[in-house]
Amino acid sequence: MTTTVPVEIHQAIHDATSAGADELISTSRAIHALAEIGFEEYESSRILSGVIEQHGFHVERGISGMPTAFVARQGNTGPHVAFVCEYDALRGLGHACGHNLIATSSAGAGIALARALKAGGVDARVSIVGAPAEEGGGGKIPLCHDGLFDDCDAVLIFHPSDRTASVQYALACTHWEWTFRGKAAHAAGHPDHGINALDAFVHAYNGVSLWRQQLRDDARVHGFIIEGGTAPNIIPELTRGEYLTRARDGEYLRTMNLRFRAIFEAAARATGCELQLDERETYLDLRSNAVLAERASLHLAGVGLKEDRVVPWERTGSTDVGDVSYAAPTLHPEFAIADPGIGPHTHGFRDAALSARGEQAMLQAAEVLARIGADVILDPDVRRRVRDAFLTQPQHRTDWTGSGE
Numbered sequence: 001m002t003t004t005v006p007v008e009i010h011q012a013i014h015d016a017t018s019a020g021a022d023e024l025i026s027t028s029r030a031i032h033a034l035a036e037i038g039f040e041e042y043e044s045s046r047i048l049s050g051v052i053e054q055h056g057f058h059v060e061r062g063i064s065g066m067p068t069a070f071v072a073r074q075g076n077t078g079p080h081v082a083f084v085c086e087y088d089a090l091r092g093l094g095h096a097c098g099h100n101l102i103a104t105s106s107a108g109a110g111i112a113l114a115r116a117l118k119a120g121g122v123d124a125r126v127s128i129v130g131a132p133a134e135e136g137g138g139g140k141i142p143l144c145h146d147g148l149f150d151d152c153d154a155v156l157i158f159h160p161s162d163r164t165a166s167v168q169y170a171l172a173c174t175h176w177e178w179t180f181r182g183k184a185a186h187a188a189g190h191p192d193h194g195i196n197a198l199d200a201f202v203h204a205y206n207g208v209s210l211w212r213q214q215l216r217d218d219a220r221v222h223g224f225i226i227e228g229g230t231a232p233n234i235i236p237e238l239t240r241g242e243y244l245t246r247a248r249d250g251e252y253l254r255t256m257n258l259r260f261r262a263i264f265e266a267a268a269r270a271t272g273c274e275l276q277l278d279e280r281e282t283y284l285d286l287r288s289n290a291v292l293a294e295r296a297s298l299h300l301a302g303v304g305l306k307e308d309r310v311v312p313w314e315r316t317g318s319t320d321v322g323d324v325s326y327a328a329p330t331l332h333p334e335f336a337i338a339d340p341g342i343g344p345h346t347h348g349f350r351d352a353a354l355s356a357r358g359e360q361a362m363l364q365a366a367e368v369l370a371r372i373g374a375d376v377i378l379d380p381d382v383r384r385r386v387r388d389a390f391l392t393q394p395q396h397r398t399d400w401t402g403s404g405e
């Protein structure tokens with residue numbers, strides 16, 4: 001656990017984070033108030049990248065075909081550490097996942113680390129990446145496909161939570177969009193002339209619900225209906241919505257997705273409806289780098305935070321940071337911003353993302369991420385062990401994602 005990293009760098013990181021605290025907090029609040037959803041985070045991206053630019057980073061906006069994505073770079077040679085920002089809100093629930101805090105902690109970490117390295121005369125590369133649409137759409141997937149993270153020695157990002165842990169677990173996940181098309185008719189006068197698209201969805205919903213008992217413990221499948229008809233006296237002619245299928249590994253998710261499609265096709269056949277079922281993006285499972293996690297545990301203690309006991313794979317979601325973790329050594333620790341039980345995607349968590357406790361955690365996360373980055377850049381032994389751990393993890397499966405099958 002010992003390293004050759006001088007302790008002065010930690011003080012320099014702490015000083016830089018403290019000096020930038022007001023700016024980071026006001027930026028976080030502004031993004032929280034904007035609450036822009038995936039791929040529509042124009043103002044959030046503009047404000048955030050503007051702050052980063054003022055701290056000496058060269059910013060490239062609109063990368064990988066996404067107007068709200070950006071990469072900010074400082075340094076031309078040496079080891080490379082990237083911090084990833086998210087800034088999308090949830091549909092209908094605002095910043096109830098606390099991505100406003102992710103945005104500013106990663107920006108703060110990159111700014112503080114670059115400043116500390118510069119003061120120490122160290123040649124290194126620090127990137128701050130703006131990744132849109134984590135809550136659906138998966139902005140990190142095109143960034144990965146374009147190789148943005150390929151030369152990174154470490155990629156770091158924190159997530160707010162109701163617990164503090166150096167390692168977060170996240171399931172592989174496929175996003176589906178479904179539409180049933182039937183035929184409208186007078187629901188009383190000519191019901192026999194109609195084809196009921198709501199019945200098709202009810203069949204599919206029940207089919208999924210029965211299937212759930214047969215799934216492995218780690219699997220999840222859940223969805224909702226956006227459009228379910230237009231009036232009670234018309235046989236619904238169109239219903240549509242979305243679903244997510246999830247599992248710990250991509251192989252099992254692939255088998256789930258075949259069955260999921262079969263259930264929807266059966267519902268269409270049973271009711272005479274037409275089905276359009278689009279398999280959208282798939283997020284890979286999250287592979288946490290064990291050596292980066294070891295550094296995180298050390299630095300969590302270093303800033304006075306105690307790690308909660310976490311049962312692996314218990315109470316987990318999904319993230320496109322999973323895709324990043326197959327491209328480069330990655331860590332995505334969690335920091336508590338609320339009491340246990342007040343988790344993401346709730347009204348209480350949205351409030352926590354704007355609270356003094358949340359903002360304090362954001363600043364601590366910036367400091368911890370920057371310290372981990374400093375270890376990777378300044379200690380060749382840490383860097384080598386991080387790389388070795390990455391290379392011995394299972395390798396990326398590319399043959400099944402987005403297949404539509």
Ligand SMILES: [Zn+2]
Nearest residue numbers: 097135344345
């Ligand atoms: Zn979320």
Ligand SMILES: [Zn+2]
Nearest residue numbers: 097099134159
């Ligand atoms: Zn989130």
